[in-house]
Amino acid sequence: MILTEQPRVRFERAAELSVHLAQQDSLEGQLSKRLFVKGNEAAAMGAVAAGCRYYFGYPITPQSDIPEYLSRELPKLKGEFIQAESEIGAINMLLGASATGVRAMTSSSSPGISLKQEGISYMAGAELPGVIINISRSGPGLGGIDASQSDYFQAVKGGGHGGYHIPVLAPNSVQEMYDLTLHAFDLADLYRTPVMLLGDSVVGQMKEALVPNPRPVRELPEKEWAVRGKGSAGQRVVKSLFLGDGELEAHNWRLHAKYQVMKEKECISEEFETADAKLIVTGFGSVSRIAQTAVAMAREEGLKVGLFRPVTLFPFPEKALAEAAGHAGRVLVIELNTGQMVEDVRLSVGARAQVSFYGRPPGAGSLPSPEEILDVIRKNYDQAPQ
Amino acid sequence: MRKDVLIAGFGGQGVLLAGNLLSYAAIEEGKNVSYFPAYGVEKRGGSATCTVVIADGAVGSPVVGQPSTLVVLNQASLERFGARVRPGGVCIVNSSLVDVCALGRDDIRIIPVPMNEIATELGDLRMVNMVALGAYAAVSGAVELATLAGALKEALPERNHKYIPANVKAIETGAQVASEKTA
Amino acid sequence: MQQVFKRPQSLKDVQTHFCPGCHHGTIHRLVADAMDLHGVQERTIGVASVGCSVFLYGYFDIDVVEAPHGRAPAVATGVKRAKPDNFVFTYQGDGDLAAIGTAEIIHAANRGEDITVIFVNNTTYGMTGGQMAPTTLVGQKTSTSPYGRDKSKDGSPIRMAELMAQLGGVAYSARVAVDSPKHVLEAKKVIREAFGYQVQGRGFSFVEVLSACPTNWGMNPLKANARVGEEMIPYFQLGVFKKEEA
CATH class of the missing domain: 3.40.50.920 (Rossmann fold)
Incomplete structure (x- = not known):
């Protein structure tokens, strides 16, 4: 059968978005630039195009193409690739790198994402950007490596402790693996939040045409919170501990307000x-x-x-x-x-x-x-x- | 135009390379394509399968339930996937290794091509995948033979580019034999 | 009149929240002194851990990132790899570093991350109220070892400074104490030296500091201070266990 109509993409705030989802629309005049790559590779390429130069991860199927690609490419770009001792190590390296204001990421699959939840909660609490790619697999427990969507709740309902949310993007094509990775970095910086790209082995392992055009970057705020060595200026502290009277409640209401803005503007x-x-x-x-x-x-x-x-x-x-x-x-x-x-x-x-x-x-x-x-x-x- | 194909064989017959080459050719022709290798438990047992969907517009599902064309390189794949071919569809069979009698379907077109013999005659049994792909291109019209030939330099690692002329010959011969069978 | 004693520049002019007789204050001072000596305050990023030491940013006038429990060496790895020109140190307690954070400390050390780790060992979990730590001495009573640490069930106290010295990526590993003026002077020298290793880009440096916790030990400050020499040092021997020459 032939699909009679192109999918119609609906942005709540289309003009400001850096992604462009309908891949076919953008093909005209660019045919020579089309690559044929796996979804996982497209996401890794998107990260590089987004200016991410720091990757921290731990091997797990079916996402290993991402660290394999970045272990090859990041050193050429004077970036850093670390194969961490664990998923916990990796997410905390991401926390540290993000705290300095650079664009950084990790990737994993369901069991590994469970281990990362601690760090994701801390990053959400400390309002640190960072991109987490989850090429999810089946569970519970060790489960299997089949394509699965059983981690929807974990992803969207706040997988770790503390009642936070992070933006979760669900690509369905190789082009979107690239585009939405770029978008994820923008959202992360704009809202000072970890962002998850949630896929599975279908979108990760399939190969399709990719037009690797970096989209225009949204206007993003200066990272005036990032640690850098205080110099002669004031001290900066990145933290999620708030013990002062009413501090934590105010912090939570502020986070809540941020989620409301996302609901208004980022669907x-x-x-x-x-x-x-x-x-x-x-x-x-x-x-x-x-x-x-x-x-x-x-x-x-x-x-x-x-x-x-x-x-x-x-x-x-x-x-x-x-x-x-x-x-x-x-x-x-x-x-x-x-x-x-x-x-x-x-x-x-x-x-x-x-x-x-x-x-x-x-x-x-x-x-x-x-x-x-x-x-x-x-x-x-x-x-x-x- | 939307074409889907399931290519199946055993490991070593070059099934995944065939799927990749077909995809590169489709991209070269400005089409959209989705290539999906076997995954999970389907990967077990030494078999190799992939699906390729080629379309002028949106590809839609990368998962193919009832392929309009099945290309089978070994007996086990026919037994496994033969029943799934869409009624009215086509099954291109490596008749060197596959006996189609067991299939028992009269609602699909079966095109036997002695792929092993052809590949061996052309000098290398490993080109069985190219013979199969040539046959598929001729029968389906999904991509031009010339585009397939041109895409070899994309699909093959540079160290294997010296085999391109032989592979082109295998594609052409597969196409020719399949065309004769369908004429 | 000549001023012979003053607050290090890297230390804030604030009142301490630590308990009477706690050694954190002294150790903070020595760390600040080493930062001043090497002139790194303005480019230092400290990594705070979970425990009494979490309030690092309240005392040091430096940028600080707060890490989850035990993860400070991983956080510091991320910071240092992103900003190799900054001076990066972690400040961790024994529960944080030697129990929940064992994987992180071992592997940051083994990779030879160019960071410095200050490890404060007071043989107990201070902030949570005196539970058994990986460094609790055999026989020592805590709120979760009410009959005393039993070697057959709880294992032996971990000697981290010696363990660190075994790892290829470690350039410097030492254990010091701050229970006497002599030991404080030695600790000062060692912490300065450890920081020097990072300043010169010579790899991972580690200083374990034996410390008193009068509150959770149920002792007065004097008695707690005495326990460091009487019970801890015989088991956790002081010294420099590894010192890679340039």
Whole structure:
């Protein structure tokens, strides 16, 4: 089948964003610059293009292409690559480097990300930027290396202690692995926060065309908080301990306010064939690509089905989804887990639409095919209000 | 235009290289492409598989459930993936190693190509993947043969560029034999 | 009148929050003295750990990054790699460095990170209220070893300075005490020397400082001070265990 319509990307604040998601739009006149790379490599290239020169990590499948690429490239750029003693070591090296104001990153996969949660909480508390790429795998425990989306909760609900949030971006193509990595560094600096890129082995291991154009960098604030050696100026302290009367409460309210601004300004979502849809299919990352083809197949059968894809998982594009769902009346959530993002979908659409769920927990040995999703769409479509 | 193919064989038959080369050629022709190697448990048992989706517009799913074309280089792959070919689809078979009788499908077109013999005759059995790719290009029209030939320098490491002429010949021969079968 | 004793420039003019008889104040002073001597205050980034030592930034007039418990050597690694021209030191207690942060200290040392580590060993967890530490002496009673540390169950106190000396990346490792004027003068010399190693870019330097914790030891300051010499030094022997020559 042929996809009849290009996905329509919806930014809450389009003009200010440095990413440009619809890869096909940008191809004209640039064909000679297209590379053919793995998603993981594209993310590493995006980091370099973003000016990141410091990488700290620990080997784990299926993301090792990222440290392998950067261990090769960063020394050429006078950067630093450290294979740390542990994920804990790596995230704290990131904390230290970020505290000096440089752009730095780490990457890992689910079990390793669990270990990094301590550091992520401290970075969130100390308001330190930094990019964390999570090419997630299946669990719990050692689980397996299959593509999985079972770490949605961990990523978007504050995986560590202390009730914080970090922006979470969910690429679904090799181009987005690059673009959203660039965007992640901007968001990190703009909001002084760790930012997570959440993918899986599909987006990490597949190869697609990449146009490695650095996007224009957003106007970013000076890092007046970064430690640098005080010189003759005043002391700077990067910390998350607040023991003074009322200090910590005020700090938490300030962090909360920051999350509210993110919700207002930083939601990104993508819509495909939603205008007249009676059923909205939604899913993030790899599964959204499968769903996109399933939706196109459903359209060929004459079913009015559309696709809504959250690109930012935190902030979750509540308003855009509620709008699309309100028109349709029914939403089908598809995830590679037993039901996580569906909770945010329900909160977003409220009473405006019926929400149903189709989940494929990790370890089934194969991803759902477009045909399988189409089957689920057909069943749900029959129940949709006509 | 949207074409998808599942290429399957055993390790050493150059399945992943074939997928890569096809992808490079598609990119060269200005198309969009998604190449996805076998993952997780599908990787077990010494088999090598990959899917390639080529499209003028958005690629959509990199995961292919029912391929419109299956290229099988060994018997085990036919048994494993033969039933998945979309009705009305095509199965290009390495008839040197694969007996298609067991498949029992009359709703797909089966194109037998003696890939091992062709590759051996051309001087190197390892070119079986190029023969297969030539056959696929001819049958599907997904990419031009000339583009495939031109993309070899991208897909092969520089130390293997000396084998490009032989590989081009293998692609062309695979295409020619497959065309004769479909004529 | 000639001034013979003054506050080091790197130290702030503030009142201490440490308990009476605690050695942190003295050790802070020696660290500040070494920064002054090498003229590095303005380019120093200190890494604070978790424990009583967390308030580093309240005493030292330098930039400071606060690390999670035990992770100071990893944080310092990130700081130093990003800013190799800065002077970077960590200041850690025994629970922080020798228990929860063992992996971080061993590997930062083994990589030969060009940082200095000040390790304050008072054989107990001070801030959390006197629990058993990895350096608690055998037989020593703490709030979590009420019958005394039992070697068969709790293991033996870890001698970090000696352990550090075994690692290839370590250029300098020493143990000092601050329980007597003589020991304070020796400690001053050693800390200055350790800082010198970093100033000259000669690799990882480590100074363990034996320290009293009267509050959690349940002793008055004098008795606690005496315990350092009577019980700790016989087990944790003072000395320079490694000193790579240029």
